[in-house]
Amino acid sequence: MVDLHDSSDSEELDSDEELQRAFARGELKTGLNYEARAPKQIINNVSGMKQKLAELQKNLDWIEQLDLTNGPAPAPGGQEEFTEDEDVSNNDFKRELRFYRQAQASVLEGIPRLHKLGIKTRRPEDYFAEMAKSDVHMKKVREKLLEKQQNIEQRDKAKKLRDLRKYGKKVQIDVLQKRQKEKREMLDAVKKFRKGQKNKLDFLDDNTEKGKGKRGGGKNQDNKVQQPNKKRQYKNQKYGFGGQKKRSKQNTKESAADLTGFNPKVNQSRPGFNKNKSGNKNKPNKRGNKDKNKRPGKSQRHKMKNKR
Amino acid sequence: MGKRSRKQIATEHDKNKQKDESDEIVLAPVISSDEPPLKQAKWTNKERVLVFSSRGISHRARHLMIDLRTMMPHSKAESKMDRKDQLFVINEICEMKNCNKCIFFEAKKKMDLYMWVSNCPRGPSAKFLVENVHTMSELKMTGNCLKGSRPLLSFDKEFDEHPHWQLLKELFTQIFGTPNHHPKSQPFFDHVFTFSISDNRIWFRNYQILEEDGSLAEIGPRFVLNPIRVFEGSFGGPTLYLNPGYVSPNEHRRLIRKQVAKKYIHRVEAKKSLEDRKPEYTYPSDITDDVFVTIRPDK
Numbered sequence: 001m002v003d004l005h006d007s008s009d010s011e012e013l014d015s016d017e018e019l020q021r022a023f024a025r026g027e028l029k030t031g032l033n034y035e036a037r038a039p040k041q042i043i044n045n046v047s048g049m050k051q052k053l054a055e056l057q058k059n060l061d062w063i064e065q066l067d068l069t070n071g072p073a074p075a076p077g078g079q080e081e082f083t084e085d086e087d088v089s090n091n092d093f094k095r096e097l098r099f100y101r102q103a104q105a106s107v108l109e110g111i112p113r114l115h116k117l118g119i120k121t122r123r124p125e126d127y128f129a130e131m132a133k134s135d136v137h138m139k140k141v142r143e144k145l146l147e148k149q150q151n152i153e154q155r156d157k158a159k160k161l162r163d164l165r166k167y168g169k170k171v172q173i174d175v176l177q178k179r180q181k182e183k184r185e186m187l188d189a190v191k192k193f194r195k196g197q198k199n200k201l202d203f204l205d206d207n208t209e210k211g212k213g214k215r216g217g218g219k220n221q222d223n224k225v226q227q228p229n230k231k232r233q234y235k236n237q238k239y240g241f242g243g244q245k246k247r248s249k250q251n252t253k254e255s256a257a258d259l260t261g262f263n264p265k266v267n268q269s270r271p272g273f274n275k276n277k278s279g280n281k282n283k284p285n286k287r288g289n290k291d292k293n294k295r296p297g298k299s300q301r302h303k304m305k306n307k308r
Numbered sequence: 309m310g311k312r313s314r315k316q317i318a319t320e321h322d323k324n325k326q327k328d329e330s331d332e333i334v335l336a337p338v339i340s341s342d343e344p345p346l347k348q349a350k351w352t353n354k355e356r357v358l359v360f361s362s363r364g365i366s367h368r369a370r371h372l373m374i375d376l377r378t379m380m381p382h383s384k385a386e387s388k389m390d391r392k393d394q395l396f397v398i399n400e401i402c403e404m405k406n407c408n409k410c411i412f413f414e415a416k417k418k419m420d421l422y423m424w425v426s427n428c429p430r431g432p433s434a435k436f437l438v439e440n441v442h443t444m445s446e447l448k449m450t451g452n453c454l455k456g457s458r459p460l461l462s463f464d465k466e467f468d469e470h471p472h473w474q475l476l477k478e479l480f481t482q483i484f485g486t487p488n489h490h491p492k493s494q495p496f497f498d499h500v501f502t503f504s505i506s507d508n509r510i511w512f513r514n515y516q517i518l519e520e521d522g523s524l525a526e527i528g529p530r531f532v533l534n535p536i537r538v539f540e541g542s543f544g545g546p547t548l549y550l551n552p553g554y555v556s557p558n559e560h561r562r563l564i565r566k567q568v569a570k571k572y573i574h575r576v577e578a579k580k581s582l583e584d585r586k587p588e589y590t591y592p593s594d595i596t597d598d599v600f601v602t603i604r605p606d607k
Binding site for chain 2 (some may be wrong): 001002031034040041042043044045046048049052055056057058061063064065066067068069070071073087089095098099100102103104105106107108110111114119120121122125127129131132133137138140141144145177294300
């Protein structure tokens with residue numbers, strides 16, 4: 001609150017004696033006394049102004065002056081944006097809106113009036129004339145507007161991306177967790193089965209059924225069991241569930257006693273044994289006798305065994 | 309094309325003449341493209357406004373002045389006036405330039421901008437303090453208009469309420485309105501000047517008419533005029549009106565500084581006044597009242 005009364009640089013400095021005398025007379029009261037300010041000069045020469053106005057006025061047709069007096073136009077939505085009495089001088093938005101509405105009202109009144117007088121108000125498209133602002137300037141204005149718009153769009157996009165990423169991350173975490181859970185359950189079930197707690201192998205069937213139900217609905221697949229691709233299978237075999245089988249034991253008691261892979265013609269013959277027999281002359285084989293009786297290599301035998 | 313013999317040409321001409329006389333066709337007047345176009349109607353409302361400033365003007369105010377000159381094709385420019393000269397010299401300058409209205413920008417302390425508007429030979433005139441100046445070249449002003457097209461002038465309803473507003477309205481109409489058929493004016497109407505009254509000040513806006521149904525874009529410039537005084541004569545004479553709510557910018561700055569400086573003193577005075585206002589006894593009580601009061605022990 002500005003203290004307008006506190007003027008230490010007044011012309012009449014009341015001395016203490018004067019104040020005492022005034023107090024004795026009863027003109028002053030106790031407490032703080034403020035020096036009243038001289039009343040402000042008010043000049044409002046109404047008659048003079050009216051006379052000057054009459055002198056100044058030129059009584060011309062409206063077309064010469066083009067002045068219109070009106071209040072603000074009504075808002076298009078029908079809502080009242082501001083009341084008449086409201087002081088809008090501090091509310092920037094409302095104030096500008098009020099000026100805008102006033103201009104609109106004038107336009108809505110003035111343009112039809114000009115049309116009635118038979119004057120064209122609209123500039124035709126091919127009328128090129130000097131504008132108040134140069135083309136260069138208008139280009140800058142347009143660029144600025146575009147920049148603002150682009151900024152808004154970019155911010156929106158970034159926001160959307162952030163939200164999407166958050167959502168996507170959530171989905172990813174869910175899927176990973178689900179997979180881990182399934183793996184854990186599977187392992188537990190297998191362990192239980194191995195330890196003999198579970199008799200049936202039903203957990204295997206359930207999973208494939210569940211999987212089929214989800215994935216096989218849309219696809220037109222046959223009865224083939226869904227398997228990962230060959231590469232994945234190989235890798236699983238090599239690195240999954242227990243590591244390498246290569247260096248683990250391959251023979252058991254039964255496999256050692258297994259004589260199904262034994263062909264006496266191949267394994268129990270001496271080299272050159274069959275040379276003199278009658279059948280050989282008729283059929284000269286491509287490879288030669290040696291190759292016919294040759295025992296296949298280790299990997300080939302391994303493959304043959306696994307195929308069986 | 310060979311030369312035709314004279315006889316042949318003569319006979320052709322005769323033939324055409326005969327044709328005209330016989331048919332009695334009245335040919336319409338032919339307008340050739342070499343003729344100058346129809347002359348505009350005469351410019352009768354001779355208003356000329358002199359727009360200039362004093363020395364020491366800031367760049368923003370200078371741009372405002374240039375914008376006003378652009379907006380008003382009936383304006384004339386003048387070089388800066390020395391501050392030494394008195395204000396009534398402006399009347400002579402106007403007469404020399406054959407102007408009957410004047411807008412004079414006065415800059416003080418390179419901070420405050422005052423605007424004088426005047427009807428030059430006989431008055432009246434008015435002095436304003438210009439605030440909140442925004443020029444046409446600000447990038448937020450997106451509208452554009454034909455250079456020199458006539459503006460529609462829109463006044464607030466409050467301009468009809470009081471005599472000083474009425475006088476100012478008439479003055480503005482004559483100054484800011486471009487005369488009809490002015491040689492530098494353009495034929496179409498595509499912008500509107502708005503004068504509104506708010507907070508005892510005049511707010512000026514300039515809008516481009518985008519569509520006839522009322523959509524507008526601001527062109528600029530925009531400023532606020534705080535009326536100080538209205539004089540009877542041009543740049544002088546008795547005061548017709550004095551704005552009671554006007555605080556000069558110097559005084560305004562002084563008050564702000566004082567407020568800051570007096571903070572401590574105000575606090576001390578407030579404390580003192582509280583002490584003075586405080587009564588010695590809040591309510592009358594008798595000290596002998598509590599002689600027979602017995603304090604009972606709490607149960």
